[in-house]
Amino acid sequence: MKILIVNGGPRKGNTWLLTEKAKEMLKALDPAILFREVQLSQLGLPFCTGCSSCFRKGPGTCPHHEAIQPVMDLLEECDGVIFSVPCYQGHLPGILKNLTDHMAFLLHRPRYFTKKALVISTTGGIGARGATKALAAVLSGWGFNRCYQLPVAALSWNAYRPTEKDLGKTHAVTERFYRDLRSGKMHVPGFGVLIPFNLFQAMCAGNSGGEYPTEDNRFWPQYLGMSYAPGIPLTPARKLFGRLIFLLGKKLAKSMVVTYRK
Ligand SMILES: Cc1cc2nc3c(=O)[nH]c(=O)nc-3n(C[C@H](O)[C@H](O)[C@H](O)COP(=O)(O)O)c2cc1C
Numbered sequence: 001m002k003i004l005i006v007n008g009g010p011r012k013g014n015t016w017l018l019t020e021k022a023k024e025m026l027k028a029l030d031p032a033i034l035f036r037e038v039q040l041s042q043l044g045l046p047f048c049t050g051c052s053s054c055f056r057k058g059p060g061t062c063p064h065h066e067a068i069q070p071v072m073d074l075l076e077e078c079d080g081v082i083f084s085v086p087c088y089q090g091h092l093p094g095i096l097k098n099l100t101d102h103m104a105f106l107l108h109r110p111r112y113f114t115k116k117a118l119v120i121s122t123t124g125g126i127g128a129r130g131a132t133k134a135l136a137a138v139l140s141g142w143g144f145n146r147c148y149q150l151p152v153a154a155l156s157w158n159a160y161r162p163t164e165k166d167l168g169k170t171h172a173v174t175e176r177f178y179r180d181l182r183s184g185k186m187h188v189p190g191f192g193v194l195i196p197f198n199l200f201q202a203m204c205a206g207n208s209g210g211e212y213p214t215e216d217n218r219f220w221p222q223y224l225g226m227s228y229a230p231g232i233p234l235t236p237a238r239k240l241f242g243r244l245i246f247l248l249g250k251k252l253a254k255s256m257v258v259t260y261r262k
Pocket of ligand 1: 009011012013014015016086087088089090091122123124125126127154156157158160
């Protein structure tokens, strides 16, 4: 089993300390786990310029492609990912947000359907849940099958010593993440995830070979007629919901023209 750990904070602080505890717990559960690590602060990733080239022409045309591609390769290779994200102003730290901005095209063309994540956040007092929830929403949009959340109030600026209660909670969530990964079980996705999957697919089906063909036009035909990615279970209600969103998308595609600078 391969687990990637992404330090989504600007330093190795309170959150990294708790993340290392989770890593030790995983090692105790399964010494054979292969860990890889990304320290975002060492990537030298400039801010996303908002050029939208990744959406239209593919991530290979991103001006920061050389910095971002190795991270995407590591994500591709792993079974699970741990994101370590301190809570700054009730939200994600800028350095992590910058990474997700560079990968926002995945909301249009999701992929990590078999992967699972654990998001760990510490906060001074309040807001860690907001940070983990925000990232979990992004990850499910990228296709992640399940996202476990571990928000913890550290009550500390730079000198966090996890309490027995914090360690117990960390152990419980980490073990659930590990057992789920090991099971290989794929979970039924939520209704919210089915909306972009079917909407974008339908809008491309209704617009293929249009005046402004984009990467989305090339991507979606592989899923034509599917309400979600193959191999991921769907209930009849979700299949029906996906179909209805698809029909709505086809209707919208007739009247909605998205303009692009060529
Ligand atoms: C820029 C910044 C913003 C912060 N915002 C909050 C906040 O909104 N709520 C809070 O309770 N603590 C806040 N804190 C405290 C941190 O969340 C807390 O110390 C956390 O454990 C820091 O994790 P780190 O050491 O991994 O960076 C903030 C700290 C910094 C540096």
